[in-house]
Structure formats: structure tokens, C-alpha cells
Amino acid sequence: MGEYFFLLIFIPLFASALSLYFRGNKAVENGITLIFSFSYILFAGYLLLTSQYNHELVAGDWPSGIGIKLKSDLMALLMITVVGFMYFAGALYGLSKKTIENHRNYLFLYHSLFLGLTGAFLTNDLFNLFVWFEITLMSSYVLVVLGEEKERLIGGLKYIILNFCSGLIFLLSIGLIYQATKTLDFSTLSERLNYLYQENPAYVRALAFSLFSAFAIKSAFFPLFFWLPESYPRLSPGLSGVLAGLLTKLGLYAMLRVFGQVFPHDMTFFTVVLILSALTLLIGVWGAVIQGHIRKILSYHIISQVGFIGVAVSFSFYPDKKISMLAQGAALFYIIHHIIVKTNLFFISGLIQIKKGSEELKDLSGLFRRYPFLALLFLIPAGSLIGIPPLSGFWAKLSLFKISIETRYLWVCLFMILGSFFTLFSMVKIWSNSFWGEVEDHSPLESVHISSYLAIILLCLLTICISLNPNWLYILSNKVGL
Amino acid sequence: MNEVLIKTSFKILCPLLALVSLILFLRGHNLPGGGFIGGLTLSLSMILLILSNKESKLESILRIYFVKVMAICLMGLALTALFPLMLDKTLFTGIWTSIPLPIAGKFSSILIFDLFIYLIVAISTTRAYVEFTDFSGEGRFL
Numbered sequence: 001m002g003e004y005f006f007l008l009i010f011i012p013l014f015a016s017a018l019s020l021y022f023r024g025n026k027a028v029e030n031g032i033t034l035i036f037s038f039s040y041i042l043f044a045g046y047l048l049l050t051s052q053y054n055h056e057l058v059a060g061d062w063p064s065g066i067g068i069k070l071k072s073d074l075m076a077l078l079m080i081t082v083v084g085f086m087y088f089a090g091a092l093y094g095l096s097k098k099t100i101e102n103h104r105n106y107l108f109l110y111h112s113l114f115l116g117l118t119g120a121f122l123t124n125d126l127f128n129l130f131v132w133f134e135i136t137l138m139s140s141y142v143l144v145v146l147g148e149e150k151e152r153l154i155g156g157l158k159y160i161i162l163n164f165c166s167g168l169i170f171l172l173s174i175g176l177i178y179q180a181t182k183t184l185d186f187s188t189l190s191e192r193l194n195y196l197y198q199e200n201p202a203y204v205r206a207l208a209f210s211l212f213s214a215f216a217i218k219s220a221f222f223p224l225f226f227w228l229p230e231s232y233p234r235l236s237p238g239l240s241g242v243l244a245g246l247l248t249k250l251g252l253y254a255m256l257r258v259f260g261q262v263f264p265h266d267m268t269f270f271t272v273v274l275i276l277s278a279l280t281l282l283i284g285v286w287g288a289v290i291q292g293h294i295r296k297i298l299s300y301h302i303i304s305q306v307g308f309i310g311v312a313v314s315f316s317f318y319p320d321k322k323i324s325m326l327a328q329g330a331a332l333f334y335i336i337h338h339i340i341v342k343t344n345l346f347f348i349s350g351l352i353q354i355k356k357g358s359e360e361l362k363d364l365s366g367l368f369r370r371y372p373f374l375a376l377l378f379l380i381p382a383g384s385l386i387g388i389p390p391l392s393g394f395w396a397k398l399s400l401f402k403i404s405i406e407t408r409y410l411w412v413c414l415f416m417i418l419g420s421f422f423t424l425f426s427m428v429k430i431w432s433n434s435f436w437g438e439v440e441d442h443s444p445l446e447s448v449h450i451s452s453y454l455a456i457i458l459l460c461l462l463t464i465c466i467s468l469n470p471n472w473l474y475i476l477s478n479k480v481g482l
Numbered sequence: 483m484n485e486v487l488i489k490t491s492f493k494i495l496c497p498l499l500a501l502v503s504l505i506l507f508l509r510g511h512n513l514p515g516g517g518f519i520g521g522l523t524l525s526l527s528m529i530l531l532i533l534s535n536k537e538s539k540l541e542s543i544l545r546i547y548f549v550k551v552m553a554i555c556l557m558g559l560a561l562t563a564l565f566p567l568m569l570d571k572t573l574f575t576g577i578w579t580s581i582p583l584p585i586a587g588k589f590s591s592i593l594i595f596d597l598f599i600y601l602i603v604a605i606s607t608t609r610a611y612v613e614f615t616d617f618s619g620e621g622r623f624l
Binding site: 006016018020021023057058060 | 552553554556557563564572574575576
């Protein structure tokens, strides 16, 4: 079955075509979405658990290097399995009308978003990475502006313009790389770049920086993160959860893949990316501290978590081979943990918004008395995001600390401790203002469809599974660098 | 502007452009042309038809069937890409038959794949034109 891994791309493709055909017929559309997203997880999980990876395919029977090459390595399959869970959870969460955009094109675009993501993970060629990136972003552009509120359109415009620029930079740097090496296939590119690096290190460094700036915009690095808190909090809960969990992490995955595995590991480049990540993680969380709107706080948390993952990603191109392999595993572990937790937090805060009609902390109080179950569900991902042992965030941060102490970058540890402290501070702010306190307003709460709770419970269970048995995922993600 | 002159020339141009687009589409495998460019040329011909003839039914047909045709074309693209698997070949492999065709040479599965691209590009470009020039606000967001 392993050689049929490309069917993973076709599952969301068929789902998007079918949901377009049955557009307007809610029952059929929802059925298609659930069936296809569930079969996506089943197939990806089957390939991962039976370890049928490292299959290659060149489309159209062309010789390697000419045709489009797809490859299912362990890193891609791990990411795809996690994305599959988000695919299913997002579909489940969106079954009720209140939680997603009430628009007839929503599901078609939702499926094409996942089509682009799957392709981006499976591709083995820089130009195809760009194409799949664009498919993902194109669907997200339309999804972001599906509403009609003014603030949302302004935020969406910023999102679109900035990501457009990043796409342009991406394409131009691909052109430069092709001009220098005459190939874009990852394995040959890696050889030729290493060869070029011995002759002219500055040129390769420049290529790496130009490509990095494209990925940095997409994954909301300091100083180009401002599109993110402008656009995400204004979307519907279901959509913002999926986008918040997946899109920035796609940029980080691309960095991990391209700079960790293809480009030669350069000390200067590493230092710059490390400093930028450290700044991102601190400045992002400072943004969270001053906000008073739940999903805005969470959006700033994404930026700070991108900084954390950025630290791991930058160590993945540390010149020492052993450290770089460890860091690749740590980065992958962190990305997986973060996708699950972040999507879940957005889903839960969306439920609060639907129930109370507001997400401003000053309007909320005493949710714990009225909804103890929701508070419990919130506590699991929130604690995990901060990194309270034994939740999954603790294990993710632990390996980061281990790597930075081993390489004697103690100031990075200081940044990470400060970042975690402020994350704790802003989480406590959400908790004490919305969950604790007296019940002030006794108006009946809006009821929510049970499927939304099921999606949240599914993600909480995933977090708990990783927390209780981090070894399994840790060993698996550490095999990636080999 | 002399409307009669423009309209009459549009009427001549319309079928000519459609013919050119067909030729572009058929020669596309080895020569410049192909589904995408052919589709754009066909959409030009359809836009001219809408411009020159206010009573043409093309616009309303596009409004009704646009989404279904897009969905079927998308599905067709995916199925043509998967079809070689049934003959134990790799994904996207072109399957050539011995049926002769003018300009294109022989009939192949690549031509079917191109046909879907041709239709998608032609129809969606025309639809976008109709949408952008419609100020009544009826067909908002497709």
C-alpha cells in the first residue's frame, strides 16, 4: 500500500470536487466532508503505523529530475497524520451552522486548503513546494474574506497583501537558486548547494536569506507578524482554529525541510535566525499580555510559539551534525504538539464566543460555575501551551532547553524561560477573568451542537495521549533527521 | 464609437477566435499552445459573443451551470490523472492510442486532461468577466 501514498492528495481533491457539485445541499456536503476527512486520517495513520514510508514517485513516468517528484518520508507522513486529525476535527466542529462561515463555498475551499497542505508535505521539489503553498494560500485568501464586516475585510486585506509579497519573494529566490544550481529537486539541490558553498559561501548564504524572508512572512516571524493578530481573531471559530493551527506551521515545516535538510548548514545564517526566533518568542508574548480579547491573546501566543519552534528550527541547521539531528526531531515534536493545542484553544474560545456573544475579557465572568466541563477542556490545552508538566508542551520545551544548554546558548534559555513565564501570565489572565469570578449575568446561554464538543474532546484526547506517552512520538520524530 | 461597425466585426471575429482556440488546443502537446492558452482564446470569443449580442443565452447558461461544470471538470482531471494506474503505469502517464486526429496527431489521455483544463479556463474566465461587469449585485460571491 505504501507506494499508493499519492492518494492522500486525491482524497481532498475529490472531496472538494464533490462538495462543489453538491453545493447548497448541507446534509450531503457534511456527509462527504466527514467521510473523506475520516478516510484521510485512516489512510495516513495506516501508512504511519505500518511504517510504509520512504516511497518515491515521479509523475508521468519521466526520469527523476525532469518529472514532478513526490516522496513520502517519515517527516511528511507524521505531519500529514496530524493535519488529518485537524481536517476531521475541523469538519466535526463545523457541523453546526454557528461555528463556521455561513457561506455556500466554505466546504469547497476548506477541502482545497487541505489539498494544498497535503501536496506541500509530500513534494520533493522546491518549485512544487511553491505551487502547493500557493494553492493553500489561495484557498485561505478567499476563506479570510468570506464575511462582510469591515474590520474583517481590513484584516484580510493585510493578510493577502503580505502573503502575496512573500509568495513573490519565494518565487524570485527560487529563480535565483535555479540560476545558481540548475536544479530544484531536493536531493540533487542539496549536493550542488554543498559544492557551491565550498566555492562561494556568501552566495549560498544570500540565497538562504532570501528564501528565509519568504518563509518568515508566512510563518509570522518578528518583525513581519502583524498580519496575524489582525486577521485571525475576526474569523469564525471553526475557520480561525484550522488556519491558526496549520498555516504558520506550514512555513516552519518548509524551513525545517529546506534549510535543515537541503541547504548547507551555515553558522551566520543560524545565528541570525536564532536571534530572530528569540525576539519573536518574547515580543509575541508581550503582545498577548496587553490584549483583552481571548482570541487576540491566543493569536499573539501563536507568534510567540512560532518563536519557540523557530529556535528549534534554527538549531536544525546548526553546523554540528548531531545537534542538527536532535533539533529536527525537537522541532517536529513541537510543531505537532502546537498544531493540536492551538486549534483546540481557538475552538474552545469560539464556543465561549457563541455562548456569551462576546470574547472581551471584561464581559466574561464566572464561566467555571456555569460550565465546569468547558473549563476543564480549556485547562488541558492551556496548560499544555504554557508547558506545565506532564502535558505535551512540557516535553516539547524540555528538548529545546536540552539542545540550547548542550550548545552553550544560555541566553536562549533565558529568553525561553521569560517567554514561558509571560505565556503563563496571559493564560492566567484569560482564566481568572473569564472562568473565575461570580456569575454576573444570568441570561440563558446559547446552546451549541454536540459535534463541536466532540471535536474539542478528540483534540484534548490527542494532547493527553502525547503527554502520557511522549516517548513514542519523540523516538519517531527523532528518526527524521537520519 | 461606431457600434454597428464594432458589433459586425465582433460577429466575424467570434467564430474565427473559436476556431483558433481549437487549433491551439489540439497542437498543444508538442508546440506552443495547449489547454490553458486555448481556453483563454475561447473565453475571448465567448466574451465577444456576449458583448455583441445582448440577447444571447450564454450569460444565463453560465450562471446556472457554472458550478456543476467546474465540479465535473475537476473530477475529470483527477480521474484522468489516476487512470494510468488501472493499466499498471505511474500516475499521470500519457496513454497513446492509434486513433488519428488532425493537428494533434494521435488521440491520447493527455488530450482528455487538456480538454478539462481548456473547459475550466474558458468557462471560469468568461464567468469572471460576467461577474465583474455585472453591477446589479445579483450574482454576488458566485
